[in-house]
Amino acid sequence: MNLFHRFQRDDFYASRGWRKARYMTLKTHGRRCACCLRTPEQHGVALHVDHIVPRSRARRKELVLSNLQVLCEDCNLGKGNSDRIKWQGGPAHGGQLLLFGY
Numbered sequence: 001m002n003l004f005h006r007f008q009r010d011d012f013y014a015s016r017g018w019r020k021a022r023y024m025t026l027k028t029h030g031r032r033c034a035c036c037l038r039t040p041e042q043h044g045v046a047l048h049v050d051h052i053v054p055r056s057r058a059r060r061k062e063l064v065l066s067n068l069q070v071l072c073e074d075c076n077l078g079k080g081n082s083d084r085i086k087w088q089g090g091p092a093h094g095g096q097l098l099l100f101g102y
Helices: 003-013 016-029 073-079
Strands: 047-051 068-072 085-088 096-099
Touching: 016 047, 016 068, 047 073, 068 073
Parallel strands: none
Antiparallel strands: 047 068, 085 096
């Protein structure tokens, strides 16, 4: 990744739009990983707000709340940017797994 692209990416995550979308996602879905159900309070995990359909594949969805989910750092990094799974309630606990198209 060249320096220009890195600056652009960092600029997005510092934007007012992203911060508002991130806040609304955490407020709506809570402080629990949608995949493994761990929380910062009980398990000491860091939470990420994840793009279900990655920004690299659909810029028009980068601030769409239905394209965002809360994942812990481990689940988010394991998912990467090629997977487009939306977790709901954690698969290990009877939750749903929804696949999204681009």
